[in-house]
Amino acid sequence: MFLTGTMRVNRGGRLEIGGCDAVDLARRFGTPLYVLDEALVRQNCTAYRETLRRLYPRSQVAYAGKAFLNMAMCRLVGQEELALDVASGGEIYTALKAGFAPEKMIFHGNNKTPEEIRQALRAGLGRFVADSISELELLASLAAEERKIAAVVLRVKPGIEAHTHHYIQTGQLDSKFGLGLADGQALAAVCLALDAEYLEFCGLHCHIGSQIFELEPFRLAAAVMMDFIQEIRSKTGVVVRELNLGGGAGIRYLPEDTPFPVQRYLELITATLQEKASEHNLPLPLLLIEPGRSIAGEAGSTLYTAGAIKEIPGIRKIVAVDGGMTDNLRPALYGAKYTVLHAGRVEDRDLEVVTVAGKACESGDVLIRDAKLPSLARGDVLAVLSTGAYNYSMASNYNRFPRPAVVFVRDGHAELVVARESYEDLVRNDLLPELRTAAGGGSDRCGSQKCTA
Ligand code: LLP
Numbered sequence: 001m002f003l004t005g006t007m008r009v010n011r012g013g014r015l016e017i018g019g020c021d022a023v024d025l026a027r028r029f030g031t032p033l034y035v036l037d038e039a040l041v042r043q044n045c046t047a048y049r050e051t052l053r054r055l056y057p058r059s060q061v062a063y064a065g066k067a068f069l070n071m072a073m074c075r076l077v078g079q080e081e082l083a084l085d086v087a088s089g090g091e092i093y094t095a096l097k098a099g100f101a102p103e104k105m106i107f108h109g110n111n112k113t114p115e116e117i118r119q120a121l122r123a124g125l126g127r128f129v130a131d132s133i134s135e136l137e138l139l140a141s142l143a144a145e146e147r148k149i150a151a152v153v154l155r156v157k158p159g160i161e162a163h164t165h166h167y168i169q170t171g172q173l174d175s176k177f178g179l180g181l182a183d184g185q186a187l188a189a190v191c192l193a194l195d196a197e198y199l200e201f202c203g204l205h206c207h208i209g210s211q212i213f214e215l216e217p218f219r220l221a222a223a224v225m226m227d228f229i230q231e232i233r234s235k236t237g238v239v240v241r242e243l244n245l246g247g248g249a250g251i252r253y254l255p256e257d258t259p260f261p262v263q264r265y266l267e268l269i270t271a272t273l274q275e276k277a278s279e280h281n282l283p284l285p286l287l288l289i290e291p292g293r294s295i296a297g298e299a300g301s302t303l304y305t306a307g308a309i310k311e312i313p314g315i316r317k318i319v320a321v322d323g324g325m326t327d328n329l330r331p332a333l334y335g336a337k338y339t340v341l342h343a344g345r346v347e348d349r350d351l352e353v354v355t356v357a358g359k360a361c362e363s364g365d366v367l368i369r370d371a372k373l374p375s376l377a378r379g380d381v382l383a384v385l386s387t388g389a390y391n392y393s394m395a396s397n398y399n400r401f402p403r404p405a406v407v408f409v410r411d412g413h414a415e416l417v418v419a420r421e422s423y424e425d426l427v428r429n430d431l432l433p434e435l436r437t438a439a440g441g442g443s444d445r446c447g448s449q450k451c452t453a
Contacts, residue, residue: 001339001341001346002252002255002256002339002385004037004038004040004235004252004298004299004385004386005017005018005037005040005043005298006018006019006037006039006040006205006207006260006409006410007301007439009039009346009347010116011349012344013346013348014344014345014353015300015343015344015346015383016037017035017037017072017409017421018035018037018038018393018408018409018410018411018412018413018414019410019411019412019413020035020409020412020413020414021382022035022301022343022383023343023381024098024231025303025409025414026303026305026343026381026406027109027416028414029405029407030379030405030420031305031321031322031323031404032108032302032303032304032305032321032322032323032327032329032404033302033305033322033404033405033406033407034300034301034302034387034388034391034392034404034405034407034418035300035301035302035303035406035407035409035414036068036299036300036406036407036408036409036417037299037300037301037409037410038047038299038408038409038410039077039249039410039411040294040298040299041076041295041296041299041388042076042080043079043293044075044262044291044294044431045061045063045076045082045295045435046080046298046410047262047263048061048082048220048262048266048289048291048295049061049080049081049082049292049410050292051262051263051266051297052131052266052270052287052289053242055111055266055267055270056266056270056273056284056287057285058145058284058285058286059286059287059288059289059290060083060286060287060288061082061083061289061291061317061447062082062083062084062085062104062106062244062259062288062289062290063082063083063084063085063290063291063292063295064065064085064291064292064293064295065077065084065085065086065087065091065094065095065292066087066091066139066245066393067087067290067292067293067295067296067297067388067389067390067392067393068292068296068300068388068389068391068392068393069094069095069393070094070096070418071089071094071097071098071417072311072406072408072415072416072417072418073296074094074095074098074099075098075099075100075101075122076408077100078098078099078100078101078104081086082125083104083105083288084100084104084105084106084107085105085106085108085247085290085292086105086106086107086108087107087108087109087115088109089115089119089120089390090126091118092105092107092116092123092398093119096123101299102123102124102125102126103125103126103241104126104151105120105125105126105127105128106125106127106288106290107125107127107128107129108129108131108155109118109129109131110131110135110176110338110440111131111135112128112131112135112138112139113353114142117138117139118146118153120143121142121143121146121148121150121198121333122146122148124148124174126151126204126372127151127152127153127245128150128151128152129152129153129154129155129205129426129429130152130153130154130155130189131179131183132179132189133179133189133192134319136152136154136189136192136193136196136199137192137197138194138417139152140143140196140197140198141274142197142201143198144196144197144198144251145196146180148198149198149199149200150198150199151200151202152193152199152200152201152202152240153202153203153204153244154179154189154190154193154204154205155177155178155179155204155205155206155207155224156178156179156181156186156206156228157175157177157178157179157180157181157186157307158208158220158221158224158225158228159242160181160217160220160221160224161175161208161209161210161217162208162209162212162218163210163212164211164213164216164249164250164305165213166214166216167208167209167212167214167217169220171299171387172352177207178206181224181228181308182342185203186228187232187235188233190232190236191236194236194238194254201238201242202241202242203240203241203242203243203286204225204228204229204240204242204243204244204301205243205244205245205246205288206221206224206225206244206245206246207245207246207247207248208221208246208248209248209328210247210260210292210293211248211251211259211293212247212248212249212250213250213257213258213259213260214267215260215268218245218248218265218268219268219269219271219272219383222243222245222253222268222269222272222273222276223272223276225243226243226272226276226277226280226282227280228274228284228425229243229280229282229285230234230276230280233280233282238281240285241285242285242286243273243284243285243286243287243288243290244286244287244289244290245287245289245290246267246289246290246291247287247289247290247291247294247446248267248291249262249291249293249294249390250291250294251294251298251386252298252386253337253338253339253386254337254338254339254377257341258296259329262294263327266289269287269289270287273285273287274292274435275331292366292390292444293379293389293390295354295388295389295390296388296389297387298385298386299387299388299389300386300387300388300389300391300392301383301384301385301386301388301406302322302323302327302383302384302385302387302391303343303383304321304322304379304381305320305321305322305379305381305382306320306321306376306377306378306379306380306382307319307321307359307378308320308378309376309377311377316343316353316354316355316370317352317353317354317355318354318356318357318398319354319355319356319357319373319376319382320356320357320359321356321357321358321359321382322359323358323359323368323404324357324358324359324360324365325358325360325362325367325368325396325398326358326360326395326397326399326401326403327362327364327391327392327395327401327403327404328358328367328384328387328391328393328395328396329394329395330390330394331366331368331389331394332362332364332365332366333394337368337370337387338384338385338386338387339368339384340368340371340373340382340383340384340385341373341382341383341385342373342374342376342380342381343380343381343382343383344380344406345374345382346441348374350374351372351374352372352373352374352375353370353371353372354361354370354371354373354376355368355370355371356368356371356373356382356384357367359399359401360398360399361399362398366446367384368384369398373442392404392406392418397421397426399452400418400426401423402420402421402423402425402426403420403421404420404421405418405419405420416424416430439444
C-alpha cells in the first residue's frame, strides 16, 4: 500500500484525503466520485515552477489540460502561474469560461478544424503548435483571413519514442503526430512558417510519450532538438527562440513503481540545453515543458461502492463496483494497473484476493485483477488511487451511466467542482422526432400524408 499527498489513515482506521474522511465523502456526494487532493496538485505545480525557475530562469511550465480539465482546474492552474496546453475547441472554451488568460494557452492537436483555429485566433491564443504542413497552410490562410498574427511552434518528431520502462530510437518515426526530421518535413515547415505573412515562427516542440520512468529519452530528445536548432540556423540564418519539450513524467500507480524525481528530470534537460547551446554557440532558448499526469495523477482518487459479490468456485471472487471503464478507461484500454484500498478499513491485515470489476456491459470492464483487500460487503467504500489523470477526462456515458461528480478536498473541506450528471443531462441533447415504422402507415412512398416528394 502507499498513500500520497495529504492521504492518511484516521483514528477510525478510515482513509482521509485533504482532511476529509473518504467514507463520509462517498455518503455526502455519492459514488463513483472523483476526489482531488488540492494541496497535492498545488504542491506539484509549485515543485515544477520553482525548480525550473531556479535552474533555468527563461522558462514556463504549462499544464497539459488533457490529463484533467474543468473550470475549477483552470482557475487553480492560473493561480499557480502555469500556462495551459489545450487540445481542442472544448478545452479552449472551458478555459476561457474559467477566465484563463488566452495568451497563456498553447493550442495542440494533429487535426485542428478550421472552426477551432478561428476560435483560437479570435480569442488570441498564445501559441499554435502546428502538427503538419497541411495544418500550417490552413493556419496561414485562416490567420490572413482573420487578419490576426498566429504565433507558431512546430511539433517535431525527434525520432525517440518512450513508454514506461523502455524507449526506442528510430530514424523516421511512424507516428501520426508531428513533422519528421529525417524526411525534411520539419525544415520545410520552418521555411513555410517563416515565409507566411500572418505567421510568426516562434520555435519548436516535441513530446516523446507519457508515463515514462527513464530519464535518458528526455536527454536525447533535448539534444536532438538543440541539434535541429543549430541546423535551422546554419540553413536559414534564423535563431530559434523557443523550445517546448512536452510532458511525459511517470507517476506511481503501484507501490513498486519508481518515478524519477522531478528535480532530476529538470536538472537533466536544462543541463542538456546548456551544453548544447555552448557546443553550437547558440543563445539559450526559452524553455517550456508540459506536464499533465505528474501534476494531477497521484492527487486523484476514485471512490466506489461495492455491490454484487460473486464467487466463481475455484477460480476467483469478483466484487463489482458502481463504476468502471466509464470513469476509468485505462485498465481496459492499456491494461493499466491500479492500487485499491478499503476506505473504511485501510489497515486491516486479514486480506483476501478479489477482482474488482466495473458494471459496464463489457467483459473487459475489470478495474483491478487479484487485489488484496479485507473481506468486502455490499455498501463498503473502495478507493482506487492515482486516478487524477486521464480518468475523468476520458470518461464516457457507455450504458448511459451518468459521469461522476468531482470534488476538491483541502484542509477538511470538500468543494464540489463538477456536479454529477443526472439522467436529465443524459437526454438533454436527444431529440424525439415522430419516427415512422417500416410499414409506413400510409400508401405513398414516404408513408406520410405530408410528403411532397
Ligand atoms: N504535451 C503533449 C503535446 C501531449 O500530447 C501530452 C500527452 C502531454 C503534453 C502531457 O503528457 P503527460 O505529462 O501527461 O505524460 N491517455 C493516455 C495518455 C495520453 C497522453 C497524451 N499526450 C493515458 O491514459 O495513459
